[in-house]
Amino acid sequence: MKIELTPQQKIEQATFRDFVQEEIIPHADRFDQEEYTPPDLIEKIARQGYLGALAPLDSGGISMDMVTFGLLNEEFGRGCSSLRSLLTVHSMVIYAIQRWGNKQHKATWLPRLAAGEIIGAFALSEPNVGSDAKNIETTAELQGDSYILNGRKKWITYGQIADLYLVFAQCDGRVSAFLVERNAPGFDTRPLKGITGTRASMIAELFFRDCRVPKEQLIGGKGFGLASVATSALDIGRYSVACGCVGIAQACLDASLRYAGERKQFNAYLKDHQLIQQMLTDMLTNVKAARLLCYNAGYLKEVGAPNTIMETWIAKYFASTRAVKAANDAIQIHGANGCSSEYSLLRYWRDAKVMEIIEGSTQIQQITIANYGYQHPT
Amino acid sequence: MAAEIKTSVRAFLARFFQNVDLADDQDIFALGFVNSLFAMQMVLFVEKEFGFTVEDDDLNMDNFRSINAIAGLIERKTTAETAA
Numbered sequence: 239m240k241i242e243l244t245p246q247q248k249i250e251q252a253t254f255r256d257f258v259q260e261e262i263i264p265h266a267d268r269f270d271q272e273e274y275t276p277p278d279l280i281e282k283i284a285r286q287g288y289l290g291a292l293a294p295l296d297s298g299g300i301s302m303d304m305v306t307f308g309l310l311n312e313e314f315g316r317g318c319s320s321l322r323s324l325l326t327v328h329s330m331v332i333y334a335i336q337r338w339g340n341k342q343h344k345a346t347w348l349p350r351l352a353a354g355e356i357i358g359a360f361a362l363s364e365p366n367v368g369s370d371a372k373n374i375e376t377t378a379e380l381q382g383d384s385y386i387l388n389g390r391k392k393w394i395t396y397g398q399i400a401d402l403y404l405v406f407a408q409c410d411g412r413v414s415a416f417l418v419e420r421n422a423p424g425f426d427t428r429p430l431k432g433i434t435g436t437r438a439s440m441i442a443e444l445f446f447r448d449c450r451v452p453k454e455q456l457i458g459g460k461g462f463g464l465a466s467v468a469t470s471a472l473d474i475g476r477y478s479v480a481c482g483c484v485g486i487a488q489a490c491l492d493a494s495l496r497y498a499g500e501r502k503q504f505n506a507y508l509k510d511h512q513l514i515q516q517m518l519t520d521m522l523t524n525v526k527a528a529r530l531l532c533y534n535a536g537y538l539k540e541v542g543a544p545n546t547i548m549e550t551w552i553a554k555y556f557a558s559t560r561a562v563k564a565a566n567d568a569i570q571i572h573g574a575n576g577c578s579s580e581y582s583l584l585r586y587w588r589d590a591k592v593m594e595i596i597e598g599s600t601q602i603q604q605i606t607i608a609n610y611g612y613q614h615p616t
Numbered sequence: 617m618a619a620e621i622k623t624s625v626r627a628f629l630a631r632f633f634q635n636v637d638l639a640d641d642q643d644i645f646a647l648g649f650v651n652s653l654f655a656m657q658m659v660l661f662v663e664k665e666f667g668f669t670v671e672d673d674d675l676n677m678d679n680f681r682s683i684n685a686i687a688g689l690i691e692r693k694t695t696a697e698t699a700a
Contacts, residue, residue, distance in 0.1 A: 466675055
């Protein structure tokens with residue numbers, strides 16, 4: 239057994255880190271305050287090829303291996319969870335089309351998504367439905383050559399600017415998935431402001447009022463919207479979020495180590511106070527453990543192992559809860575400074591809290607992972 | 617070959633359907649505890665174990681309804697891949 243990144247993965251990791259350090263971190267607090275992602279930054283990310291991370295080579299993507307994709311998400315998460323969430327939802331749409339789309343879907347959408355010419359968004363959550371996805375209220379009815387969609391979606395990441403939406407709706411009593419373009423008749427979006435975390439992720443509410451979608455834009459088999467499309471896309475999303483949480487926790491650790499090594503109280507550096515050392519130790523240990531769970535989940539995806547689904551749940555559960563703890567402790571270590579907008583810690587804390595809710599809440603994970611224990615006793 | 621496929625599928629299903637002795641033609645959806653997470657793991661299992669890709673067109677409830685149905689899908693897909 240060998241747990242080590244390949245030389246190529248290390249090179250990629252360094253490239254991701256440099257990009258995030260230079261292009262994202264200096265501006266992330268401002269993006270957060272303004273609840274906005276500048277288009278020119280998205281263009282820079284696209285030029286790096288990161289929006290095509292999971293798209294196949296023949297559509298202009300990078301076809302990144304899953305461990306490297308995890309590294310990309312960790313580095314983005316370290317810098318800005320909102321930008322990480324752009325990678326998340328865009329990659330989820332690409333993955334869904336690549337995995338379950340027909341030839342026409344792939345030819346039409348993948349090259350443009352891979353190049354970042356268009357942005358993808360994942361539209362499952364609704365005003366009345368979060369975890370209980372099976373009971374979404376948006377409907378789709380076949381009329382002639384089109385499906386007619388009616389309903390609302392809420393909390394849709396980058397919904398304000400996306401061009402292509404992967405939308406889930408009840409169709410003949412079961413959930414089906416549809417690719418809906420921004421200019422579809424009867425489709426509209428409304429920005430949502432004032433969210434606590436990932437504030438720059440330009441979330442929106444979506445409205446479908448007799449929205450007409452060509453019947454060819456059904457994806458993944460009628461009635462298989464949850465079992466195939468949503469589950470596989472959410473698996474990628476959950477992995478992306480888990481790795482992003484490692485990044486948040488790493489950012490908290492970096493800030494805490496720096497601060498505790500510079501600030502003196504009682505004539506000694508904070509790092510020499512034992513109760514501070516306890517928090518630093520827990521933070522460091524949790525970051526490393528979460529990262530290993532992510533590596534494991536990524537490796538299992540790469541080899542196509544069925545248990546990657548549940549191992550990703552475990553990685554996300556651990557990484558998100560530990561990111562919240564890391565941010566909480568980092569603020570504690572920084573004292574009043576940690577509560578100030580002069581530091582990024584409040585952003586990490588708010589972003590981390592969101593991670594405990596999205597892509598499977600902590601409570602849904604606690605129920606599901608316990609059941610997994612009976613399926614794989616070892 | 618068919619018997620080996622069924623044995624392998626049964627062993628996988630046994631993880632999820634504990635304390636149930638599944639008959640080859642038993643409707644696993646009718647048992648009531650099939651969910652989307654199970655379905656995705658099932659897809660990954662047949663792909664990895666038998667070396668083919670489940671396509672958009674294969675997404676039909678009747679292909680996954682029972683051990684017999686799943687074995688039938690596997691035989692059709694592996695035969696098609698071999699022929700190709």
